[in-house]
Amino acid sequence: MNRATVSSSLPSSPSRRSFLGLGLGAGAALALAACGSSKGASGGTGTGSSVLKWGWALPTSWDPVFSSAGWDVHTLSLVYAGLTKLDPHGAAVPALASAWKYNADGTRVTFTLRPGLKFSDGAALDATAVKKSLDRGRTDPKSLVAPQLTSVKAVSAPDPTTVVIDLTHADYQLPNLLAGKTGMVVNPAAFTTNAAGLASKPAGSGPFTLTSYTQNAKAVLRRNPTYWDAAAIKLSGVEVYPLPDASTVVAALQSGQYNVAQIPGSQVEAAKAAGLEVQVIPSMVVATLDVNSSKAPFDNPKVVEALKYAIDREALLKTQAFGHGEVSYQPFPKGYAGYDPNSANLFPYDPDKAKELLAQAGHAGGLDVTLTTAVAQGEPEQIQAQLKKVGINAKIEVIPQAQFTQIIYIQHDRQVAVDQFAGRDSAVQAFQVLFGEEGLMNPGRTTPPELTAAVDKVTRTPLDSPDYPTVLQAATATAVRSTPNVFLYTVPRILARTKSVSALPEFTVVQRFEGVSVG
């Protein structure tokens, strides 16, 4: 989802605010270094328990129905479970449901729940609870997941372990879709009594339970013994913190403030040199430019095409991510079923061609555009310089991070915005967000008919069908050729951890912690 901007922008905004904190942090790091390395190692084990201290990001809401950031799925997955979950490669596997089955024409899917499931408060998690939770996501007037569930006609619970979902048309994406925020099962007892309270007090059945939460500061979670897969959870608890400051993250890891943290590409070498383990985990996140094709000059397809040729993605990747990631021209990373090999080098950097296209569009003398961003330094500056080489004078407009969603995704009145797409649990969901007429990252609000047809075909193709990759790749190929968004490079999830933390499982879509221990 759109909110990957959070991941790119947060490192710099707190860094500015905590200028003094930098000095204090450096002082603290020195003081701790002086105490010897044992101090750093004891950071996560000071109380004898195994608590993971994760410098990551806190969610916009602990209620999956009203969470407005795709990025929230990582933290919400700590406290909620769904009928399904995604395996490391992004395929749906059993979770609360032990199995599911589609009918012959793909219009009904029946999930079988595991027996004896419980919410973290001890209440029974049965088919009726699942139905109520899904119905809330579908029907609440302010639900942010409802657009994903439009193919659902009805949910029923014929018996305590059977959930039947009737669909308006064949939709084989549902098991994938329900692995994310859309399918997180919320305890009906919580939303029938105090739905607003869910924003700060989640009520789910995930691997952990939230015990205390201070907005913008810290979330403390402890292991949930009633989680269906509790045996795989070795941690006694997790503490989640806002995204650490790029300039202090390595020192904070050394000092034990965190024992796992997301770091920018610029800090990888420093983290390794400090004796930290660094994992570069391929993810679904891709850097993008959201282009508004309803606004001049981007209402002219030639200008959009010129823009795609004018960006030197190699240079961006090297400078902004220190080479961590891959140049990309499409929404899916290599290795994912939807990755179209024929679009691998679709718009190679070609400033001459860009100029020629601009000339054909009647802008031989150059043109002015406004590049909107929440974080001015770095990528926007570099893109501005690249565009200048082809005659596009881009003025950088900086808007507050807090208003980015409202201005870019809701108002749609900017020409082009620097953004990131965080990926989605289901490929069709990704298409809807990026290219759908209601898609958050489709400011032009139009979808080419050929793309609608291609995506419809994907929806109707079973995921285990041998044709599925071909059909999905065809949709990708259509999308990247017929829509204005500019894909730039993939953004891997770079996690640094202290040696006391065991290796983290490498899930492309959602970071999970099964089997992770702090010792």
Place this chain on the structure above:
Amino acid sequence: MRTLRRTGRMPAARVALAVLAVVALLAVLGGVLAPQDPLAQDTTRVLQGPSGAHLLGTDYLGRDVLSRLLAGTGRSVFGAVESVGAAMVLGVVPGLASLWLGRSFEWSALRVVDALMTLPFTLFAIAAVGVFGNGLHQAMLALGVLLAPLFFRVSRAAALGLKQAQYVEAAELMGASRGRILRTHIAAKVLPTIAVTTAHALATALLTVASLTFLGVGVQPPAPTWGGMLASDLGYLAQQPWAPALPGVLIMITVGALNLLADAVRDSGAAQAAEPAAGGSAGGTSTGAPDDVPAARDARERKADERVVTV
């Protein structure tokens, strides 16, 4: 003028003035003196150390750091000058007027000043930018409004004693107009005090400009500023731990020079500041106590005002 001449003879002041002259030169000609285009990126040479081609190395987009420092001087310095200029206009004029325009104006002006003094510089400037748009002028004028009480208090305190000096009263008795008294008898005596305040205020404003640009307020990238460079350098401490020192030292030296100059002006003007009171009693007819009492009260009030200012 005598104060300024005396200041010029002080070694500390000479050093400060020399530094400020260089800074002023860079502020005006920084862009011209820059050896390279401060905006020209070379992404094949990012975060490089000092070399023949780049005397102070390159930044995260391969831009020449020296050129950016030089080109950024003007934006940082002019911002500070703009805010202090606004503060002087908004502070000195009402400060002097409050002594002559009657009690109700005086009371109102003092309450407004009291209210303004409770507001924090940086937050107020950010709020102003939020309301009026992200520009350096908006931020600096907002800062000027907050610095104005300083000038109000200082100019009022300085003029308070002079107002009842016997030669001013004599001028009034001889029919001199209020404007003439302000021009010939008050302004020249108040000027050294305002000069001290101006130097101090410039230092404060420069630090605030640096803080605001550090926060990304007021300046559109990729335009270089000292504060902005400091902020971006902090993201690359692992590669260039020394980089933030460059804009940091420039800010420090400039602010230090301004403070040094302010101290020098104050020291050299101190003797003269006492003159009106001394001159007043010496030139008077030594009628004794009744005249001394208001003078003493004025002095106390003046002291109290100065204390508020220095807080």
